[in-house]
Amino acid sequence: MLAIEAAALRKTYAGLFRREGQQALAGLDLAVPRGAAFGLLGPNGAGKTTFIKTLLGVVRPTSGVVRVLGGAPDDRAVRARIGYLPERLHLPHAWTPVAFLASVARLKRLSMTEAALLRDLARVGLVDSAQRRIGGFSKGMKQRLGLAAALLGAPDLLVLDEPTDGIDPLGRAEIRRLLTEERARGVTLFLNSHLLSETERVCDRIGILAGGRLIREGALEALCGSATRFRVRFAPGCDPAALLPLGFVARDAEGAFTCDAASPEDLNALLDRARARGALLVELARDMRDLEDVLAEALGARDGPEAAAAGGGGPGGGPSDDPGGGAGPARAPARSAGASP
Amino acid sequence: MTTVLAVALDLIREAASRRWFLALGAGITLLLGVAGFTLRMDVVDGALAATRLFGQVLPTDIRSVDVALRPIFRAAAYVIFYGGLGFGVLACADFAPSLLAPGRIEHLLALPVQRWELLAGTFLGVLGLAMAGALYGAGGLTLLLAVKTGVWTLRPVLAALLASVTFAALYGGMLAASVFARSAALSAATGGALFLAGIVAGYRERLATFFEPGAPRALFRAVTSLLPRVSTLADTSADLAASAPVEALDLASQLAGIAVFGLAAVAFGIWRFEQKDF
Amino acid sequence: MRHRAWLLAAVVLLGLAAWLMARGDDKATSAKKPRVEFPRHPRGPEVERSQRRRTLPPSREVDPSQEQKPRRDPLLTALPTDKATSVVVFEASAIKESPAGKLWLDCMLANLDMDSFEEIEDEFGIDVLEDIDRIAASSGALVVASGEFPSARLDSLRGSRRAYGARGALFEEEGRSPVFGRWGDGLLFVGKDAQAIEAAIDRLEDKVAPAPPVIPEWASYGDAYGVLSADDVAELLEGSAPDIAERLRGAVSQVELHVDASEDVAIVAEVTGPVAADVDDLGKTLGTALSLGRLKAQADGEEQLAELLDLASVSPRNGRFSLDLALPLPMIQNVLGRCRERRKDGEAPGEEAPGGEGGAAR
Numbered sequence: 001m002l003a004i005e006a007a008a009l010r011k012t013y014a015g016l017f018r019r020e021g022q023q024a025l026a027g028l029d030l031a032v033p034r035g036a037a038f039g040l041l042g043p044n045g046a047g048k049t050t051f052i053k054t055l056l057g058v059v060r061p062t063s064g065v066v067r068v069l070g071g072a073p074d075d076r077a078v079r080a081r082i083g084y085l086p087e088r089l090h091l092p093h094a095w096t097p098v099a100f101l102a103s104v105a106r107l108k109r110l111s112m113t114e115a116a117l118l119r120d121l122a123r124v125g126l127v128d129s130a131q132r133r134i135g136g137f138s139k140g141m142k143q144r145l146g147l148a149a150a151l152l153g154a155p156d157l158l159v160l161d162e163p164t165d166g167i168d169p170l171g172r173a174e175i176r177r178l179l180t181e182e183r184a185r186g187v188t189l190f191l192n193s194h195l196l197s198e199t200e201r202v203c204d205r206i207g208i209l210a211g212g213r214l215i216r217e218g219a220l221e222a223l224c225g226s227a228t229r230f231r232v233r234f235a236p237g238c239d240p241a242a243l244l245p246l247g248f249v250a251r252d253a254e255g256a257f258t259c260d261a262a263s264p265e266d267l268n269a270l271l272d273r274a275r276a277r278g279a280l281l282v283e284l285a286r287d288m289r290d291l292e293d294v295l296a297e298a299l300g301a302r303d304g305p306e307a308a309a310a311g312g313g314g315p316g317g318g319p320s321d322d323p324g325g326g327a328g329p330a331r332a333p334a335r336s337a338g339a340s341p
Numbered sequence: 342m343t344t345v346l347a348v349a350l351d352l353i354r355e356a357a358s359r360r361w362f363l364a365l366g367a368g369i370t371l372l373l374g375v376a377g378f379t380l381r382m383d384v385v386d387g388a389l390a391a392t393r394l395f396g397q398v399l400p401t402d403i404r405s406v407d408v409a410l411r412p413i414f415r416a417a418a419y420v421i422f423y424g425g426l427g428f429g430v431l432a433c434a435d436f437a438p439s440l441l442a443p444g445r446i447e448h449l450l451a452l453p454v455q456r457w458e459l460l461a462g463t464f465l466g467v468l469g470l471a472m473a474g475a476l477y478g479a480g481g482l483t484l485l486l487a488v489k490t491g492v493w494t495l496r497p498v499l500a501a502l503l504a505s506v507t508f509a510a511l512y513g514g515m516l517a518a519s520v521f522a523r524s525a526a527l528s529a530a531t532g533g534a535l536f537l538a539g540i541v542a543g544y545r546e547r548l549a550t551f552f553e554p555g556a557p558r559a560l561f562r563a564v565t566s567l568l569p570r571v572s573t574l575a576d577t578s579a580d581l582a583a584s585a586p587v588e589a590l591d592l593a594s595q596l597a598g599i600a601v602f603g604l605a606a607v608a609f610g611i612w613r614f615e616q617k618d619f
Numbered sequence: 620m621r622h623r624a625w626l627l628a629a630v631v632l633l634g635l636a637a638w639l640m641a642r643g644d645d646k647a648t649s650a651k652k653p654r655v656e657f658p659r660h661p662r663g664p665e666v667e668r669s670q671r672r673r674t675l676p677p678s679r680e681v682d683p684s685q686e687q688k689p690r691r692d693p694l695l696t697a698l699p700t701d702k703a704t705s706v707v708v709f710e711a712s713a714i715k716e717s718p719a720g721k722l723w724l725d726c727m728l729a730n731l732d733m734d735s736f737e738e739i740e741d742e743f744g745i746d747v748l749e750d751i752d753r754i755a756a757s758s759g760a761l762v763v764a765s766g767e768f769p770s771a772r773l774d775s776l777r778g779s780r781r782a783y784g785a786r787g788a789l790f791e792e793e794g795r796s797p798v799f800g801r802w803g804d805g806l807l808f809v810g811k812d813a814q815a816i817e818a819a820i821d822r823l824e825d826k827v828a829p830a831p832p833v834i835p836e837w838a839s840y841g842d843a844y845g846v847l848s849a850d851d852v853a854e855l856l857e858g859s860a861p862d863i864a865e866r867l868r869g870a871v872s873q874v875e876l877h878v879d880a881s882e883d884v885a886i887v888a889e890v891t892g893p894v895a896a897d898v899d900d901l902g903k904t905l906g907t908a909l910s911l912g913r914l915k916a917q918a919d920g921e922e923q924l925a926e927l928l929d930l931a932s933v934s935p936r937n938g939r940f941s942l943d944l945a946l947p948l949p950m951i952q953n954v955l956g957r958c959r960e961r962r963k964d965g966e967a968p969g970e971e972a973p974g975g976e977g978g979a980a981r
Contacts, residue, residue: 013618056451059618080453090444094358103354106347107452149448159451388910390903402943403906404932405913457625546644566637570644591643598639605632608625615622 002067003157003188004032004055009064011050011212024050026212027064032205034156037179037189039203041196041295047212048192049087052161055190056084069157080108083150087161087192089142093135097121097145100134104149112152124148125174139166147175151182158182159190164198176202196291200224206291208298216298224288230267232257233283234274242277246270258287344454348462349469352436356470365432365474373481382406382489389490407492411583417482418500418582422507422575425475429508430515430532433467437519437528446619457611464509464516464607471508475501500578503596510569510599511535513606520610520617536571543572569599655930655945657885658877661840669839672765674805678829692836693806697819699759700830707845707876708755708834711766714842715748717880718948722955744770745807757833758851760811761819768807773799787820789813841877841887848873849892863901863908870897884946885930895938902940906933923950 011025024047032038042048053059054066057073071078091100098117105112121127124144134142143166150158158179164172179202183189193199199206206223208216216223232248233256240250240257247270248257261267271281289297356362381393389409392399402409440446440463449459479501487493511532518531541548545565552558574595580587661669673690698706714720728735736747745751745768752766774780776799777790783800790799791813800808800816802823810816821827833846849871856864875889892898913928930945 053447053619056447058447058450060616076453076455079451082451084448084451086444086447086451088444089448090442092355092358094355094360099354099358103347103351104452106351107344107449107454109343109453146448385903386907386911387914388907390906400934400936402932402934403903403910403940405910405928408913408929408932566641567633569636570640573643594639595643598636598641598643601632601639602636605629605636608629608632612622612625612629615625 001034002031003034003069004190005067006030007065009066010062011054011059012062024212028212028214030207030214032190034188035186036205037183037203038205038207039199040192040207040209041199042209046209048209052159052192055159081156083155083158085146085150085160085163089146091134091142095134096131097126097134098130101149101152104152108153110153120148120152123178140168140171143167157188161192164195200291208295210299223294224291225286228260228262229287230259230261231285231287232259232281235280235282238279243274243279246273248274344458345462345465348459349466352463352466353469369478373485377485380489384490406490410486410490410492414497415579415583417497418579419575421475421479421501422504422578425504426508426511426536429471430511430529430536433512434515434529434532435525436467437463437516438523438525441519441523450619456614460516460607460611460614467512468509472505475505496584497582500582503574503578506596506600507571507574509603513603517606517610520613539569539571542568543570569602570595574599655883655885656879657887657943658841658879659887665840669836678825693823694753694755694763694765695832695834695836697763697806697823698755698833699757700833703848704833705758705847705851706755706833707843708753709843711751711754714880717842719880719884719951722951726955742775744772759815761815762809764807765805767804769804771807773801783817784820784824789816838875842880843878845876846873847876863904866901870901883948884951886944888942889939890942891939898938898940899935902933902935905942
């Protein structure tokens with residue numbers, strides 16, 4: 001079952017005086033399974049916000065197909081199952097948070113008591129400010145309120161555009177916890193964030209958008225992890241110089257090394273040789289790259305002449321069957337779906 | 342329809358929480374209050390014998406009190422009509438642009454709401470506001486004078502309702518303009534232009550004679566035929582308030598016409614809104 | 620496609636709105652709105668008219684300290700100067716053009732059992748509608764008409780012609796009243812007796828001590844104007860409002876009257892008296908009485924009277940007050956229109972009163 005499905009999606013904004021409009025989406029294909037936590041990355045102007053608005057029916061595609069929760073975004077019933085937090089949520093300053101949530105609840109046709117609304121505010125840490133005017137809120141507080149509005153009515157799909165923007169580190173942790181709770185409920189999460197670490201922590205699937213196309217898409221491990229490189233840590237006292245000829249490259253002075261092994265057998269043989277030289281293994285994990293590196297690499301590859309063609313083929317791999325591919329570095333990716341350029 | 346009402350009520354709630362709308366309500370109340378405390382009207386055997394404002398005797402005629410009140414109601418009707426329209430155009434200019442503000446409209450459109458419902462709700466909400474303001478002012482004045490003189494009449498309230506219907510036509514245009522370009526200034530300018538053009542349109546038969554017969558006159562007639570007859574309804578509302586005879590059928594026709602004009606403008610706005618990306 | 624439906628709806632609604640609004644154009648505001656214009660001050664043409672009429676040289680015995688002796692209006696000069704006299708002047712030329720005046724002339728012809736004023740012209744050489752400019756009637760039993768009467772034949776009325784004064788002549792018969800007279804070609808008199816006409820000619824020819832005219836020249840505005848003595852007004856009210864009549868006798872010295880008949884008939888009565896407080900009280904009493912009368916008329920369903928009293932008001936001003944009364948034209952048409960109907964009914968089938976609205980004129 002797919003939560004989001006886009007095929008050959010194009011959006012060209014018509015210019016007022018220019019004949020040729022500005023192309024925001026250039027044949028985007030994407031499939032996000034239900035229950036996944038999908039993070040959309042990409043540089044400014046890549047078409048991320050346009051794509052999100054297309055999912056919600058706020059922007060009408062020039063061509064192509066987009067389906068959300070099995071229906072068209074224009075369908076009122078479909079939108080009733082979506083919770084959305086826009087990038088810069090404009091809130092009525094003169095209202096209190098309770099009044100705002102009550103208004104959203106009415107428009108979502110939810111009958112909610114004030115107590116229920118207060119509970120929702122408590123979830124995002126705003127219950128103490130329930131009767132204050134929104135005009136006096138900080139950016140982070142407004143963001144929390146927007147999140148509370150998005151969570152109203154227990155939606156099946158949460159589309160969050162920069163949800164932690166302006167929120168302090170502790171608040172971010174709270175929001176992460178909240179999103180984890182929602183995911184546990186079975187919600188599909190679609191996240192657009194410039195904070196790559198945030199995306200890395202919350203999402204299990206990543207898509208990289210550039211020039212209106214999806215140039216990378218897949219499970220986080222598949223995108224960031226390497227199949228042949230491992231990170232090992234030996235107990236203090238090992239000799240890096242003795243390990244270097246074996247292929248262990250020191251990463252720091254604390255006993256961290258990286259090594260390459262084509263197969264589990266090669267890896268174990270390599271480790272046996274290291275132990276034979278007195279090194280005591282305390283930690284082993286697949287070597288993961290930063291999302292930033294992945295993004296830079298993907299964008300670099302797209303910009304490179306030889307990768308131009310490959311960029312368009314990124315999403316061709318289709319959705320992964322393993323939406324629960326955890327973020328833990330020790331776990332191997334279940335499958336790499338279209339992760340390679 | 343539930344959604345339209347919900348949007349309309351939200352707009353009214355939002356307006357009610359705005360300081361300057363509260364100030365307007367307080368202003369009207371203060372004016373009525375000051376008038377209530379300082380105006381003294383001596384009625385003897387149904388005749389208004391003397392009127393005192395701030396203790397000063399006003400030079401008024403001795404005549405039946407309901408007849409004596411007619412010029413007051415007439416003047417009040419004009420003030421409510423033209424003053425109310427002018428104030429409404431300025432005060433309500435930013436409702437639609439605010440609704441269409443980035444960060445708000447995406448949020449609203451992502452909710453299970455049809456686009457037309459948003460505009461229709463906004464239109465209805467502003468209309469409700471205008472009506473509430475006009476009724477409060479006219480009702481307050483009627484009540485005040487009724488208590489002072491014993492003359493109970495709903496005519497000034499009816500006149501205020503005419504002003505509200507006329508404002509609907511102006512606001513329809515303002516709403517449509519906001520959809521084309523999200524700007525409170527443009528919205529107010531559209532309202533102001535319709536207001537002035539509507540005054541001209543009300544006197545179109547007389548003004549047409551100033552144009553050369555032929556194409557210029559035909560053009561003037563054609564353009565003004567589409568505009569709301571603001572001045573006609575202002576005069577009618579004054580007549581109504583002053584108990585002057587009014588042709589009911591013609592008034593109904595004008596009222597229906599001006600209301601339909603407002604709906605046409607809203608439909609035009611919805612047409613653009615339905616196509617627009619945010 | 621859906622958005623095209625909205626555009627179509629907008630165009631259709633705009634067309635419908637234009638049609639509906641055009642239906643009410645020029646009619647939404649009341650066509651029945653009374654356009655009563657109360658004559659409170661002389662207007663420009665009336666000032667000019669008054670100046671133009673001052674053809675009589677200044678009185679020889681006028682105050683010598685006054686450097687510029689004012690010329691006089693012969694008609695106003697001819698009228699009795701006694702303050703107790705009531706005098707009303709009708710501007711015949713204005714009244715005959717007014718809608719109410721036309722109706723009134725119709726009634727006059729009906730009452731005289733005449734088809735047109737031509738019969739009068741044939742008999743007396745006076746074209747009633749063209750020759751007469753003003754007619755003044757006084758309670759001193761004198762009627763004065765001013766205008767151009769070169770071919771007037773008053774001798775057909777009374778056999779004996781007697782010259783009086785430098786330019787005057789009286790037409791009388793023993794034992795018959797009234798007596799007719801003329802002064803030059805511009806003034807005609809109808810008097811209860813010869814003395815009344817002789818006194819008028821004496822005033823015109825400065826044979827008596829000059830006295831200010833009962834209607835000052837500056838007050839000669841409106842389509843009819845004049846002054847009423849307190850006794851005459853009280854007498855009018857005696858039957859319907861004896862209390863007010865009594866108070867009026869005590870408080871009022873004079874009532875100045877101005878009537879405008881250009882559309883509806885609007886009457887302004889300026890009431891003055893020797894004691895300001897009494898006049899104020901009377902004004903209040905009168906205002907209240909009018910108001911009560913109106914309420915009663917409304918309660919009794921007498922719509923016409925209620926409508927008439929709708930326009931009645933009393934405006935007190937420093938020891939005097941003005942009373943405004945108006946007769947809306949439809950009401951006058953209601954009452955006087957019957958004369959026209961009567962006259963039409965009396966005509967032979969197929970024969971119609973010539974001149975339409977002004978049918979009475981010729």
